[in-house]
Amino acid sequence: QVQLQESGPGLVKPSQTLSLTCSVSGASITSGSYYWSWIRQHPEKGLEYIGYIYYNGNTYYNPSLKSLVSISRDTPKNQFSLKLNSVTAADTAIYFCARGAAATTLFDNWGQGTLVTVSS
Amino acid sequence: EIVMTQAPATMSVSPGERATLSCRASQSVSSKLAWYQQKPGQAPRLLIYAASTRATGIPARFSGSGSETEFTLTVSSLQSEDFAVYYCQQYFNWPRTFGRGTKVEIK
Numbered sequence: 418q419v420q421l422q423e424s425g426p427g428l429v430k431p432s433q434t435l436s437l438t439c440s441v442s443g444a445s446i447t448s449g450s451y452y453w454s455w456i457r458q459h460p461e462k463g464l465e466y467i468g469y470i471y472y473n474g475n476t477y478y479n480p481s482l483k484s485l486v487s488i489s490r491d492t493p494k495n496q497f498s499l500k501l502n503s504v505t506a507a508d509t510a511i512y513f514c515a516r517g518a519a520a521t522t523l524f525d526n527w528g529q530g531t532l533v534t535v536s537s
Numbered sequence: 538e539i540v541m542t543q544a545p546a547t548m549s550v551s552p553g554e555r556a557t558l559s560c561r562a563s564q565s566v567s568s569k570l571a572w573y574q575q576k577p578g579q580a581p582r583l584l585i586y587a588a589s590t591r592a593t594g595i596p597a598r599f600s601g602s603g604s605e606t607e608f609t610l611t612v613s614s615l616q617s618e619d620f621a622v623y624y625c626q627q628y629f630n631w632p633r634t635f636g637r638g639t640k641v642e643i644k
Contacts, residue, residue, distance in 0.1 A: 464581070464624060464635040479632040513580055522628055523571055527580035
């Protein structure tokens with residue numbers, strides 16, 4: 418059974434960098450044609466797709482965030498990470514990591530989510 | 538990007554009744570439309586994909602229909618565990634986009 422678990426600071430100061438890690442068990446992030454993704458949910462709002470790192474290392478970022486975001490991976494640890502630069506209060510959200518299924522990218526496995534608050 | 542619009546934002550339904558939720562895409566997404574259910578404190582769970590195919594383990598009381606720009610999720614007889622927020626999501630184009638959700642609450 419595939420499990421994903423987010424970790425990282427719950428509080429980040431404005432203008433700093435938000436850094437989160439997703440630890441994956443039950444599947445390898447380097448096989449299976451999966452899209453290892455980050456999605457966030459603003460308070461009382463909907464879901465926003467941030468981007469993915471593909472099993473082969475290719476990345477995609479939502480154009481609305483492209484200049485500020487990067488997704489990388491640590492293959493020996495079977496983890497992938499999110500960095501979001503120059504955060505503001507608008508980046509306060511629950512951040513989920515999720516696995517996108519091959520071909521469709523349907524999100525069939527999610528982490529529990531982690532709340533990140535941007536505040537001084 | 539494709540904008541997904543859901544209606545209504547909230548609906549009050551009695552247990553055992555039918556709930557019909559709508560989702561509209563700003564342009565055609567063919568049948569590349571999924572529905573997710575989210576309960577408080579949990580991650581979304583995939584219910585329906587390809588507009589009408591139930592995901593593994595999803596009860597038959599959940600059904601989806603539609604194509605192109607208009608989609609519907611129907612819960613035929615609401616059970617207590619079905620009161621939640623439901624999101625539609627298109628996977629026709631990048632970036633993947635979600636609707637703002639419909640909250641189904643107990644009447």
